[in-house]
Amino acid sequence: MSGVLVGGLRWEVRVRGAGDPLLLIHGFTGRGSAWGAHAASFARSFRTIVVDLPGHGRTGTHGDISRHGVERTADDLASILARLDAVPASVLGYSLGARVALRLAVAHPDVVARLVLESPSAGLASAAERSSRRSADAALADALERAGIEAFVGTWERLPIFASQADLPARRAARIRRLRLRNDPARLAASLRAAGQGAMEPLHGRLGAVRAPTLVIAGALDPVGGARARAVAAGVPGARLAIVDGAGHTPHDERPLQFRRLALEFLQEDPAP
Numbered sequence: 001m002s003g004v005l006v007g008g009l010r011w012e013v014r015v016r017g018a019g020d021p022l023l024l025i026h027g028f029t030g031r032g033s034a035w036g037a038h039a040a041s042f043a044r045s046f047r048t049i050v051v052d053l054p055g056h057g058r059t060g061t062h063g064d065i066s067r068h069g070v071e072r073t074a075d076d077l078a079s080i081l082a083r084l085d086a087v088p089a090s091v092l093g094y095s096l097g098a099r100v101a102l103r104l105a106v107a108h109p110d111v112v113a114r115l116v117l118e119s120p121s122a123g124l125a126s127a128a129e130r131s132s133r134r135s136a137d138a139a140l141a142d143a144l145e146r147a148g149i150e151a152f153v154g155t156w157e158r159l160p161i162f163a164s165q166a167d168l169p170a171r172r173a174a175r176i177r178r179l180r181l182r183n184d185p186a187r188l189a190a191s192l193r194a195a196g197q198g199a200m201e202p203l204h205g206r207l208g209a210v211r212a213p214t215l216v217i218a219g220a221l222d223p224v225g226g227a228r229a230r231a232v233a234a235g236v237p238g239a240r241l242a243i244v245d246g247a248g249h250t251p252h253d254e255r256p257l258q259f260r261r262l263a264l265e266f267l268q269e270d271p272a273p
Contacts, residue, residue, distance in 0.1 A: 002014065004080055006076045008062060009054060009061075009067050009076065016047075018047050020089075021046065021049055021084070022042055022048050022091075023077065024048060024092050024093075025096075025097030025098070026053065027250075028192070029056075029156060030057075031179055032057060033050075034179050037256065038263075041260055042264070051077070051080070053096065054191060054195075056183060069200065070199075071107070073100050077100070088110060088113035089112065090114040091105070091112050092115075097118075098120035099120060099122075101120075102203060102207075106210060109211045113212060115213070115236075116217065116267065118218075118252060119229060122203040122235065123200045123201065123204070125204055130198040130202075133197050133198030134198035137192050143155070144189045145186060149184075150181060156180070161225060165254065168254065207232065208235065210237065211237075213269075216241045217244060218242075219254065220243050229241070242262050
């Protein structure tokens with residue numbers, strides 16, 4: 001399977017392996033193939049469903065910019081899982097993908113069997129914070145459209161949140177950069193405007209609605225993202241928190257073996273009685 005049409009938006013969806021379904025949701029500037037060896041490993045135990053988010057990779061854009069937002073994206077994914085006869089599915093999301101996964105678990109609890117959230121956020125609690133973030137993201141989107149993808153990726157990679165990636169092996173860092181550069185500027189800008197933390201509905205007051213067993217993973221070197229992850233773990237009933245030493249915002253890239261072990265052990269646990 002490749003192209004799946006949901007309400008006028010074409011999604012890139014790739015299915016591999018057999019067994020219980022597992023949905024993988026990448027982060028901003030990524031695409032489904034960014035999961036790399038993780039996806040291949042998961043497919044040995046699960047029927048993996050790997051998507052490109054709206055505005056990323058081969059998934060299209062929509063004239064209604066709200067279709068790129070976290071809320072509509074989660075609704076679309078619920079429809080895709082139902083179409084694939086993959087309900088309920090375990091769901092693993094990173095950063096933007098973790099926010100989408102969290103929204104999916106809150107708005108469509110029957111769809112999610114188990115939930116793994118890597119570097120998640122429940123959004124920004126105050127209207128002032130959201131307004132400031134929307135303005136900042138709009139300025140970034142304008143710069144992306146004006147200067148192009150290469151200049152934007154250079155700026156994005158220098159953000160403090162990715163400082164710990166300076167220690168990545170050269171080949172891994174080069175691969176991440178190549179995937180980022182393959183995005184289309186206009187489509188990525190649409191995602192930035194619609195799916196940023198300032199644009200999403202904050203979920204702090206709804207975390208108690210998550211019914212799926214939940215694992216939250218964060219990097220010890222990610223102070224801002226780590227605090228947000230801890231807040232999510234504290235709000236989701238029964239959630240576990242795993243802090244990965246030597247990693248920042250992207251444990252799956254910075255400490256891949258430890259990340260994969262944590263995720264697989266959790267996903268393969270016997271259900272609680």
